[in-house]
Amino acid sequence: MRILLIEDEQKTGDYLKQGLSEAGYITDWVTDGLTGKQYALSEEYDVIIMDVMLPGMDGWHIIEAVRKSGKNMPILFLTARDQIEDRVKGLDLGADDYLVKPFAFAELLARIKSLLRRGQQREDHNLISIANLELDIRKRRVTRAGQRIDLTAKEFALMELFMRRRGEILPRALIASQVWDMNFDSDTNVVEVAIKRLRNKIDSNFTPKLIQNIRGMGYVLEIEDEA
Amino acid sequence: MRLKVFNAISFRIAILFSLSTVTILIIMGFVILLGVSQHFESEDRVLLEGKIQSIQNLLKQNPTNTSKLNALLKDSLIGHDNLIVQIERPVNQIVFNSAQIVLTPHSTTDQNQWLKWEVQNKNYRGLAYQNIFEDDKDAQSTQIIVAIDTSEHISFLKAFKRQLFYICLIGALCLMFLGWFAVWRGLRPIKKIAQVAEGISAQHLSERLEVENTPTELKPLTIAFNEMLDRLESALEKLSDFSSDLAHEIRTPINNLMTQTQVCLSRSRDIEAYKEVLFSNLEECEHLARVVSDMLFLAKAENGLSLKNLQTINLYEEFDKLFEFYDAFAAQKNITFHLFGNGKVNANITMLRRALSNLISNAIKYGKPNSVIQIKCQQTADYNSFSIENEGPTLSAEQLSRLFDRFYRTDASRQRMEDGTGLGLAITKSILTLHGATIQAESRDGLVIFTVIFKKQDLST
Numbered sequence: 001m002r003i004l005l006i007e008d009e010q011k012t013g014d015y016l017k018q019g020l021s022e023a024g025y026i027t028d029w030v031t032d033g034l035t036g037k038q039y040a041l042s043e044e045y046d047v048i049i050m051d052v053m054l055p056g057m058d059g060w061h062i063i064e065a066v067r068k069s070g071k072n073m074p075i076l077f078l079t080a081r082d083q084i085e086d087r088v089k090g091l092d093l094g095a096d097d098y099l100v101k102p103f104a105f106a107e108l109l110a111r112i113k114s115l116l117r118r119g120q121q122r123e124d125h126n127l128i129s130i131a132n133l134e135l136d137i138r139k140r141r142v143t144r145a146g147q148r149i150d151l152t153a154k155e156f157a158l159m160e161l162f163m164r165r166r167g168e169i170l171p172r173a174l175i176a177s178q179v180w181d182m183n184f185d186s187d188t189n190v191v192e193v194a195i196k197r198l199r200n201k202i203d204s205n206f207t208p209k210l211i212q213n214i215r216g217m218g219y220v221l222e223i224e225d226e227a
Numbered sequence: 228m229r230l231k232v233f234n235a236i237s238f239r240i241a242i243l244f245s246l247s248t249v250t251i252l253i254i255m256g257f258v259i260l261l262g263v264s265q266h267f268e269s270e271d272r273v274l275l276e277g278k279i280q281s282i283q284n285l286l287k288q289n290p291t292n293t294s295k296l297n298a299l300l301k302d303s304l305i306g307h308d309n310l311i312v313q314i315e316r317p318v319n320q321i322v323f324n325s326a327q328i329v330l331t332p333h334s335t336t337d338q339n340q341w342l343k344w345e346v347q348n349k350n351y352r353g354l355a356y357q358n359i360f361e362d363d364k365d366a367q368s369t370q371i372i373v374a375i376d377t378s379e380h381i382s383f384l385k386a387f388k389r390q391l392f393y394i395c396l397i398g399a400l401c402l403m404f405l406g407w408f409a410v411w412r413g414l415r416p417i418k419k420i421a422q423v424a425e426g427i428s429a430q431h432l433s434e435r436l437e438v439e440n441t442p443t444e445l446k447p448l449t450i451a452f453n454e455m456l457d458r459l460e461s462a463l464e465k466l467s468d469f470s471s472d473l474a475h476e477i478r479t480p481i482n483n484l485m486t487q488t489q490v491c492l493s494r495s496r497d498i499e500a501y502k503e504v505l506f507s508n509l510e511e512c513e514h515l516a517r518v519v520s521d522m523l524f525l526a527k528a529e530n531g532l533s534l535k536n537l538q539t540i541n542l543y544e545e546f547d548k549l550f551e552f553y554d555a556f557a558a559q560k561n562i563t564f565h566l567f568g569n570g571k572v573n574a575n576i577t578m579l580r581r582a583l584s585n586l587i588s589n590a591i592k593y594g595k596p597n598s599v600i601q602i603k604c605q606q607t608a609d610y611n612s613f614s615i616e617n618e619g620p621t622l623s624a625e626q627l628s629r630l631f632d633r634f635y636r637t638d639a640s641r642q643r644m645e646d647g648t649g650l651g652l653a654i655t656k657s658i659l660t661l662h663g664a665t666i667q668a669e670s671r672d673g674l675v676i677f678t679v680i681f682k683k684q685d686l687s688t
Binding site for chain 2: 102104152153154180182183184185189190193194196197216217
């Protein structure tokens with residue numbers, strides 16, 4: 001998977017490139033708009049990540065140029081401006097997603113994954129399983145080591161989210177938005193408490209432990225030993 | 228510069244003032260002129276009619292045209308150099324003429340009409356009088372024409388007109404100056420206001436205009452000006468309080484970041500220790516990011532963020548959703564929710580949810596363990612309201628009044644991190660204000676109650 005990163009801020013670019021490379025993406029990083037446009041048009045990338053405010057040529061023009069040339073790889077833009085008009089403009093021009101700075105790196109990874117997944121057929125199994133845990137989506141039933149576990153509707157939705165995106169670090173804000181439709185930063189550690197309760201039900205009496213807390217970033221579903 | 232002069236109130240009023248006085252003076256002059264010339268006319272008429280009467284008498288006493296009559300007529304004209312007389316007896320046969328030319332009446336029908344002649348460069352006007360003795364067939368018909376020199380009158384009127392013109396001109400100039408002076412003096416209090424205003428800056432906002440001795444017309448302005456200063460002063464005070472709060476809120480995490488990192492770097496450590504510091508730094512950064520984004524939201528909400536995507540929201544459903552979200556959180560303290568009634572409000576769903584969520588999380592945080600949070604919705608003809616009630620320590624009036632202030636915490640010793648940004652209730656209030664709703668807090672007998680009222684007219688918009 002190749003990613004083109006257009007970011008003029010040295011430090012941000014540095015850590016993004018490092019983070020993306022470590023996550024397994026081949027990353028090209030350019031620092032100005034003109035070079036960015038040239039790369040985007042001449043090379044083949046799976047995703048473009050770019051800042052909006054760039055020297056030489058701003059992000060909007062690059063998005064326009066890329067879409068005009070007929071390339072349809074996903075584009076994700078980063079903006080420090082929390083203006084709704086900005087987001088609307090970017091999405092109108094053909095960008096696929098955006099992140100407002102400051103953002104959690106885990107959030108960026110999650111967005112990239114979901115952008116890459118887009119278009120691919122979603123495997124819609126009724127039965128998803130990991131280790132000895134089974135989730136029957138149609139019957140809304142969870143069993144662990146053959147033992148039935150009672151979950152509330154929201155706990156089940158949370159479990160389903162984890163199962164569908166196993167291996168992905170899910171930031172708290174993303175979980176709150178996907179499971180409870182709460183699209184703002186909640187003041188309290190509500191999500192933590194909810195996940196703690198879920199872990200009590202599905203993990204505490206069983207091995208291996210499945211839901212892992214990645215401190216400062218979020219939660220991930222994976223078999224303990226893999227980590 | 229020219230524009231400036233034309234724009235000045237004093238200049239404009241002075242011009243208007245002098246224009247109106249000139250108009251009045253001109254009208255007055257015309258009236259006087261007319262009066263004077265009419266006066267002259269009637270004076271002349273009286274004189275001439277008297278003369279005609281006396282000549283008629285003479286003619287009656289001397290029915291024949293003799294030289295004696297001629298002498299008598301001449302005598303009667305002595306001392307009347309400005310008069311000329313022509314007598315015809317019978318008509319068209321001149322018996323006597325003191326003028327050098329023959330005077331011919333232009334019309335004989337109307338004996339009251341003025342006749343005009345010019346003799347030796349002098350303007351004369353006169354009357355013609357015909358007498359036909361119908362009762363006495365022997366007597367002959369006569370015509371008497373008497374005229375008077377009006378040159379003097381005319382030159383008098385001419386001089387009078389000229390004087391009137393000068394009076395008008397000088398009067399207009401004087402009044403213009405006087406008007407300007409009066410307005411300039413009258414507007415002096417405004418200058419005073421300007422002087423005070425000049426002295427006002429952020430550091431000297433306490434200065435106020437004097438209301439007592441201000442002219443009545445300027446009182447509303449002065450009072451409004453003072454009130455504006457009051458508002459500015461309190462807003463500025465709030466702002467500076469807020470800036471110092473903000474500085475404190477931001478400085479603490481930055482300080483933590485710096486010291487932690489510096490201490491960590493002071494000697495080499497094992498990987499776990501570095502990791503620990505990085506995690507801790509990350510938490511501080513997250514807190515900082517949240518403070519900044521909350522601040523940004525507040526700033527936008529208070530600077531007239533426009534409300535978009537308004538929709539009718541069922542309060543019952545909305546609270547139910549929030550209960551699900553806070554279910555696990557409340558269960559920790561064994562707190563349960565109780566919802567009464569229902570209501571509908573018109574609002575932006577994301578914003579309203581954020582406002583309600585802050586209220587509920589607040590109620591859980593400060594609620595007594597094993598208690599019930601009661602939410603009561605009410606609908607009346609005029610408004611939709613709901614109240615959120617939790618059991619907890621009773622708050623004093625002072626605490627209640629500051630509850631919606633930014634960064635205010637009822638318990639000063641409360642841990643910063645676990646308490647969020649300290650902006651929750653401020654955000655709730657600004658969201659509700661944006662929706663035209665009001666929020667009030669009260670506290671008694673171990674209960675804390677927040678009441679939110681949506682006015683009905685806001686529903687229809």
